[in-house]
Amino acid sequence: MARYTRVKGSIALITLTNPPVNALSAAVRRGIVESVSRALKDEQVKAVVFCGENEKFCGGADIKEFSGSVSGPPLVPMIHSMEAGEKPMVAAIEGVALGGGLELALGCHYRVANTKARLGLPEVTLGLLPAAGGTQRLPRLIGIPAALELITTGRHVSAQEALQLGMVDQVTEGNAVQAAMELALSVIGHPLNPCRLSLRAPVWAPDVDGVCDAALAQVKQRSRGVMAPVACVQAVRAAAMLPYGKGMERERQLMDTLFRSGQAQAMQYAFFAQRNAGKWILPNRAQWNNTKAREVQRAGVIGLGTMGQGIAVSLVKAGISVVAIETDTKQLEWGKKAVTAMLQRDAQRRGVSPPLHLLTFTLSFHQLRDVDLVIEAVFEDMNLKKRVFSDLCKVLRVNALICTNTSGLNVDELAAVTDRQPLVVGMHFFAPAHVMKLLEVVYGSRSSPEAVATAMALGKRIGKVCVTVGNCSGFVGNRMLKLYLDQSVYLLEEGATPEQVDQALEEFGFAMGIFKVGDLSGLDVGWRVRKASGLIGPDVDPVKPSRWRLGRRYCPLPDMLCQQGRFGQKTGRGWYLYDSPGSKEAKSDPEIQNFLEDYRRKYGIIPRRITSQEVIERCAFILANEGFRILEDGIAAGPEHIDVIYLFGYGWPRHRGGPMFYASQVGLSVVLEKLEHYHRVHPDVPSLEPSRLLRRLVAEGSPPIQQWKSHIKNLRSHL
Numbered sequence: 001m002a003r004y005t006r007v008k009g010s011i012a013l014i015t016l017t018n019p020p021v022n023a024l025s026a027a028v029r030r031g032i033v034e035s036v037s038r039a040l041k042d043e044q045v046k047a048v049v050f051c052g053e054n055e056k057f058c059g060g061a062d063i064k065e066f067s068g069s070v071s072g073p074p075l076v077p078m079i080h081s082m083e084a085g086e087k088p089m090v091a092a093i094e095g096v097a098l099g100g101g102l103e104l105a106l107g108c109h110y111r112v113a114n115t116k117a118r119l120g121l122p123e124v125t126l127g128l129l130p131a132a133g134g135t136q137r138l139p140r141l142i143g144i145p146a147a148l149e150l151i152t153t154g155r156h157v158s159a160q161e162a163l164q165l166g167m168v169d170q171v172t173e174g175n176a177v178q179a180a181m182e183l184a185l186s187v188i189g190h191p192l193n194p195c196r197l198s199l200r201a202p203v204w205a206p207d208v209d210g211v212c213d214a215a216l217a218q219v220k221q222r223s224r225g226v227m228a229p230v231a232c233v234q235a236v237r238a239a240a241m242l243p244y245g246k247g248m249e250r251e252r253q254l255m256d257t258l259f260r261s262g263q264a265q266a267m268q269y270a271f272f273a274q275r276n277a278g279k280w281i282l283p284n285r286a287q288w289n290n291t292k293a294r295e296v297q298r299a300g301v302i303g304l305g306t307m308g309q310g311i312a313v314s315l316v317k318a319g320i321s322v323v324a325i326e327t328d329t330k331q332l333e334w335g336k337k338a339v340t341a342m343l344q345r346d347a348q349r350r351g352v353s354p355p356l357h358l359l360t361f362t363l364s365f366h367q368l369r370d371v372d373l374v375i376e377a378v379f380e381d382m383n384l385k386k387r388v389f390s391d392l393c394k395v396l397r398v399n400a401l402i403c404t405n406t407s408g409l410n411v412d413e414l415a416a417v418t419d420r421q422p423l424v425v426g427m428h429f430f431a432p433a434h435v436m437k438l439l440e441v442v443y444g445s446r447s448s449p450e451a452v453a454t455a456m457a458l459g460k461r462i463g464k465v466c467v468t469v470g471n472c473s474g475f476v477g478n479r480m481l482k483l484y485l486d487q488s489v490y491l492l493e494e495g496a497t498p499e500q501v502d503q504a505l506e507e508f509g510f511a512m513g514i515f516k517v518g519d520l521s522g523l524d525v526g527w528r529v530r531k532a533s534g535l536i537g538p539d540v541d542p543v544k545p546s547r548w549r550l551g552r553r554y555c556p557l558p559d560m561l562c563q564q565g566r567f568g569q570k571t572g573r574g575w576y577l578y579d580s581p582g583s584k585e586a587k588s589d590p591e592i593q594n595f596l597e598d599y600r601r602k603y604g605i606i607p608r609r610i611t612s613q614e615v616i617e618r619c620a621f622i623l624a625n626e627g628f629r630i631l632e633d634g635i636a637a638g639p640e641h642i643d644v645i646y647l648f649g650y651g652w653p654r655h656r657g658g659p660m661f662y663a664s665q666v667g668l669s670v671v672l673e674k675l676e677h678y679h680r681v682h683p684d685v686p687s688l689e690p691s692r693l694l695r696r697l698v699a700e701g702s703p704p705i706q707q708w709k710s711h712i713k714n715l716r717s718h719l
């Protein structure tokens with residue numbers, strides 16, 4: 001797992017060989033230890049160069065090993081013996097040097113990187129810290145402020161930036177291994193102590209304590225309740241304050257705590273869940289590696305509202321020509337202005353020119369005659385979408401795909417009005433579509449594997465995290481969201497305030513509470529959907545609207561708010577108060593407190609104290625419960641797919657893994673017990689009734705999430 005070769009007579013070339021990213025598995029570490037020892041003993045060898053196979057230096061420790069018992073030589077003494085070796089060691093960095101991979105390079109005396117290489121210490125994103133000396137060596141190389149920034153964010157830097165920061169000695173456009181060998185030959189006989197980072201003092205900076213305090217405050221604010229960034233600051237502070245050996249002890253202690261934490265498990269689960277989701281598989285077993293995607297060079301976008309604009313921007317940024325269509329000149333001009341401005345801003349930020357030549361704005365469907373695929377993003381109205389779909393069939397090439405950006409309408413019903421049902425899929429983007437990472441690719445009962453493969457490949461190309469989902473009302477994300485929203489408003493009826501619910505959710509880790517999110521996205525959106533679905537109609541009493549609709553509990557509070565014109569940020573008033581329409585800072589609104597009190601009085605509801613624990617249990621467990629139903633129905637291929645949807649589309653905190661992982665971590669029997677309790681208290685809320693699958697898994701001993709696939713027949717999970 002590490003290949004040893006002698007080159008140029010006096011150089012030992014040690015190549016890490018563990019594709020795809022040459023992770024430092026036990027076998028690789030063993031190979032390195034043996035190779036270094038051999039090189040140090042061999043009198044012919046005067047210098048050592050490290051590189052990785054397939055032009056990838058190293059992606060770090062093997063994350064898969066973290067969940068089992070760890071064997072093989074540990075990294076810290078291995079890197080120490082490299083650094084202490086009496087022959088110059090040079091890292092030849094191509095592709096990536098991340099985490100333990102960069103720490104290995106920091107243990108070398110010199111570092112050479114190819115211009116395309118990326119370097120970083122992303123451990124924080126896995127709930128860890130760089131514990132193979134990274135928190136102690138990097139500050140000694142680039143200084144405390146820069147090291148703090150890199151280690152607490154996990155950001156990758158380009159080779160050029162690494163050179164500016166002083167992380168590497170040389171950047172080459174050519175072969176980094178060749179350049180490293182030349183450097184190695186040129187430094188033979190030079191003193192090594194100045195290159196041993198553990199012997200250096202950290203680069204001096206004024207007021208290190210103040211810098212660390214500021215970093216601590218920043219990470220606490222940015223990632224509330226997340227342990228790893230805090231530990232990263234503490235470890236770097238130790239590098240500034242303590243001698244190297246003591247700093248290493250502190251690094252180890254902090255790592256031990258993180259390593260055993262549920263947060264690290266959740267974040268590592270999220271890492272693999274994200275990659276698994278890309279390996280899509282349909283119920284008929286067509287999947288990512290047996291289905292060819294079509295090439296998409298030209299696409300159409302129908303509708304230039306907020307969603308259509310974001311979609312057009314995402315496509316153009318990926319180099320795809322776009323024909324953007326609107327129904328009237330005013331809308332078209334409005335959309336054109338918005339899309340152009342977004343592309344110009346983005347290009348300015350990146351110092352390039354905006355790819356406006358890829359865009360055609362038109363009112364005419366005929367311009368779509370030679371596109372490969374169309375994404376319809378018109379208003380969420382089944383009849384309107386059907387009209388658009390049948391009009392499209394009149395102009396599109398017979399083999400062009402039609403995708404709908406519906407957030408929950410029946411894809412089969414839409415496909416049925418076309419002449420090409422196998423070529424119809426859903427592409428459910430999340431607003432704003434050029435920013436949000438998630439894309440649900442919805443396969444209907446007649447969608448062809450090729451169409452799914454094409455939508456998935458297109459999504460990946462435009463930088464989305466794509467998940468295939470089956471066709472049901474709301475698909476995965478919004479089907480679950482509806483019940484979560486219901487719980488949040490029931491909590492208001494029962495005695496909570498929007499502030500209280502949001503605070504509990506934010507303390508749990510959501511970047512924004514559900515009521516703030518509602519105000520941001522516009523409360524009128526849900527109002528329209530409820531009207532269209534028949535929940536609100538002329539038979540509803542305008543003075544005392546019913547709290548019982550379509551056979552279950554219904555909370556009319558959001559409708560009543562909308563009736564007052566309180567649509568959220570855009571109107572300056574929603575669940576919160578804003579200084580002016582469009583402003584973002586949510587303030588408590590005494591009117592809302594009065595509104596809630598009047599409401600409870602009107603319906604004879606005696607308010608009670610609601611704890612944060614109840615908020616979290618009712619919101620998180622209702623999501624997981626519906627997730628189990630979704631798995632039972634075969635709508636999601638595995639629990640990790642549901643979790644990826646919540647992580648990337650709904651702001652679920654990464655250190656909690658996702659609703660399904662969270663349920664597994666809390667314990668399925670606890671979740672079952674709580675749901676039984678809440679359902680007993682609220683028998684009029686059927687969604688609180690524990691799902692059959694949850695009951696079954698508990699009866700079968702509450703297996704960990706990785707084992708659910710052996711308990712659930714239709715699961716197509718890669719966990």
Ligand SMILES: CC(C)(COP(=O)(O)OP(=O)(O)OC[C@H]1O[C@@H](n2cnc3c(N)ncnc32)[C@H](O)[C@@H]1OP(=O)(O)O)[C@@H](O)C(=O)NCCC(=O)NCCSC(=O)C[C@@H](O)CCCCCCCCCCCCC(=O)O
Nearest residue numbers: 023059060061062063074075098099100122130131132275
């Ligand atoms: C590298 C990437 C940027 C590549 O991205 P790309 O898009 O090209 O590809 P994918 O992301 O799809 O990945 C392809 C494939 O590879 C798998 N994979 C990637 N990285 C790793 C990895 N580090 N370990 C295992 N597997 C990996 C990925 O799952 C895909 O697999 P698939 O089957 O789906 O094809 C990108 O992949 C990336 O960003 N990777 C993660 C980089 C990272 O976060 N590195 C840091 C790892 S943690 C670390 O290095 C910790 C160190 O500080 C050391 C700490 C030492 C002390 C620890 C004590 C615990 C004991 C552990 C054992 C060590 C022994 C000891 O020292 O005591």
